[in-house]
Amino acid sequence: MAHVDRLSWPAELATTEEQFRARIAVYPEGQWVAEENGRIVAVSSAQRISERVLHNGHIDHNRLTDFGRFTRSHDPKGEVYQLIGVGVLPEYRWMQLGRLMIDHQVEFARGLAGVRRIVGFTRPVRYYRYSEMPIEEYVRRRTETGRLLDPVLSFHLDSGARLVSIHPNFRPEDHKACGYAVLIEYPVPKRETGA
Ligand SMILES: CC(C)(COP(=O)(O)OP(=O)(O)OC[C@H]1O[C@@H](n2cnc3c(N)ncnc32)[C@H](O)[C@@H]1OP(=O)(O)O)[C@@H](O)C(=O)NCCC(=O)NCCS
Numbered sequence: 001m002a003h004v005d006r007l008s009w010p011a012e013l014a015t016t017e018e019q020f021r022a023r024i025a026v027y028p029e030g031q032w033v034a035e036e037n038g039r040i041v042a043v044s045s046a047q048r049i050s051e052r053v054l055h056n057g058h059i060d061h062n063r064l065t066d067f068g069r070f071t072r073s074h075d076p077k078g079e080v081y082q083l084i085g086v087g088v089l090p091e092y093r094w095m096q097l098g099r100l101m102i103d104h105q106v107e108f109a110r111g112l113a114g115v116r117r118i119v120g121f122t123r124p125v126r127y128y129r130y131s132e133m134p135i136e137e138y139v140r141r142r143t144e145t146g147r148l149l150d151p152v153l154s155f156h157l158d159s160g161a162r163l164v165s166i167h168p169n170f171r172p173e174d175h176k177a178c179g180y181a182v183l184i185e186y187p188v189p190k191r192e193t194g195a
Contacts, residue, residue, distance in 0.1 A: 105118075119183060122182050
């Protein structure tokens with residue numbers, strides 16, 4: 001998993017082997033991989049958190065994830081299923097594998113008792129090229145073909161998620177996103193209460 005992350009994410013953002021081990025120890029159900037012939041080619045991580053964490057002052061990646069480990073941040077009864085990251089090996093991209101990972105995570109989360117929201121803090125990955133544009137405008141700006149300017153935002157927002165809020169200084173080391181994260185949310189259909 002760490003190998004895939006190293007080849008998918010910028011070095012300063014990749015999840016380490018030690019962090020993956022800690023995540024698997026605390027919440028194995030949220031850690032997903034795609035394999036081909038026994039080789040891991042895509043990874044995706046999630047944890048559960050309490051709703052109040054989202055309204056508790058300044059939010060940043062390290063606080064939300066206990067420095068990427070989930071050890072003290074994962075709450076087994078948390079109402080919010082938080083997608084942390086998805087990475088696909090470069091030679092396996094553009095095959096809908098990333099989409100499949102997120103779709104499986106979302107379906108899984110929708111089936112969990114007590115989960116009311118499914119969210120992710122995602123990266124406006126091309127903002128560094130447009131940083132003279134206000135971020136509020138950038139995250140909504142579309143090209144002539146109707147796609148969002150940002151491919152990672154498009155990955156989520158053109159596939160069923162909605163934009164919730166924009167967070168400066170979420171990950172200052174994410175130079176491409178200029179430290180910003182965009183909170184996105186996938187809908188959770190109301191459960192049938194049954195008779
Ligand atoms: C984002 C990522 C997971 C997409 O994986 P993938 O398997 O290629 O994605 P899919 O084939 O399911 O979907 C393709 C979509 O991904 C997005 N995408 C494609 N290339 C991308 C890139 N270089 N950077 C970001 N997003 C990209 C586009 O929205 C694309 O949509 P399109 O097919 O309509 O053009 C993959 O590019 C990756 O690992 N990126 C690095 C890590 C990262 O930034 N993760 C996302 C933040 S949580």
